[in-house]
Amino acid sequence: MQIERDQDKCNYCMLCVRDCITGVWQDVEGVPTPGRPELCNLCSHCVAVCPVDAIIHKGLPDNGELAAVSRDMLDPDVYREVVKTRRSIREYKQKQVSVETVESIIDLARFSPTASNSQHVEYIVVTDPNILQTVSEHVFLFGENLYKWYNSGLGRALFRIFGNIGAVKKLSGYMNAMDYYIERHREGKDYILHNAPVLILVCAPSGETFGVDNCNIAASNIMNYSHALGLGTCCIGFLTVMLKYSRKLRKLLQLPNNRTVHASLVLGYPAYSHKYDVQRQLPRTTWLE
Ligand SMILES: Cc1cc2nc3c(=O)[nH]c(=O)nc-3n(C[C@H](O)[C@H](O)[C@H](O)COP(=O)(O)O)c2cc1C
Numbered sequence: 001m002q003i004e005r006d007q008d009k010c011n012y013c014m015l016c017v018r019d020c021i022t023g024v025w026q027d028v029e030g031v032p033t034p035g036r037p038e039l040c041n042l043c044s045h046c047v048a049v050c051p052v053d054a055i056i057h058k059g060l061p062d063n064g065e066l067a068a069v070s071r072d073m074l075d076p077d078v079y080r081e082v083v084k085t086r087r088s089i090r091e092y093k094q095k096q097v098s099v100e101t102v103e104s105i106i107d108l109a110r111f112s113p114t115a116s117n118s119q120h121v122e123y124i125v126v127t128d129p130n131i132l133q134t135v136s137e138h139v140f141l142f143g144e145n146l147y148k149w150y151n152s153g154l155g156r157a158l159f160r161i162f163g164n165i166g167a168v169k170k171l172s173g174y175m176n177a178m179d180y181y182i183e184r185h186r187e188g189k190d191y192i193l194h195n196a197p198v199l200i201l202v203c204a205p206s207g208e209t210f211g212v213d214n215c216n217i218a219a220s221n222i223m224n225y226s227h228a229l230g231l232g233t234c235c236i237g238f239l240t241v242m243l244k245y246s247r248k249l250r251k252l253l254q255l256p257n258n259r260t261v262h263a264s265l266v267l268g269y270p271a272y273s274h275k276y277d278v279q280r281q282l283p284r285t286t287w288l289e
Contacts, residue, residue, distance in 0.1 A: 120208060
């Protein structure tokens, strides 16, 4: 990795050394020195922090050209409003989201943090209505079949025995309402992808220790930024879970065998808006002081 210090510009402030977590930049007798370039994880911090543009990093895209930070644009009240007023949207207008808009949302998500700056988060964007409908039907059918089994003698017995386990309890809740869901599904309601025009699968190479974290941080940014753009999203946990087990779904969504989806999001223009924000429990926080 070619990382250099322009000694004519350098003011020896050592911020590059202080901000380099991997140890590329070291203080060698008062001179900031890129002594271990092989340790660089391309986080760009050294270039971003240098107040006098003295760092030349040839390993970064565009030779490390970065945009200046404008702190004036950071408004905590606006940010709070975005986070507090984002809702899971389960009814969408029949209006397409442009490719440019989806691209701009994913483009922002790539600035989300990833462990060791791995940047291994990938996206599959589905807008084909046939694929969306097939995915939805497949997941719902699984629920219907589970419901049939739940109503069988063995299903009932097992649900009774394991009923106190969190996930089984939650599933029982859905099963108890399944008659209603099936009826409304017959009338055309899409309980899985909510008839959204876009599905975004956020995935990482399988087996990556922080794949779940990296994908879900990116997913959060997608949800918040989409909301700020006037779009709505909904996280589809049912699909994320099913993609772990259903070969048919993985094939339909062209998900490679060595990739795992950790977040599934639908996206579109909300059919209606919420007048108020929502109530949430107070945080259960333990302070060790
Ligand atoms: C990991 C995760 C999985 C979810 N799965 C689904 C889902 O499969 N279908 C759905 O309609 N909503 C799903 N949701 C949305 C939640 O139900 C929703 O976030 C919650 O009720 C709070 O509402 P809000 O998002 O409007 O604040 C999921 C949310 C998360 C974070």
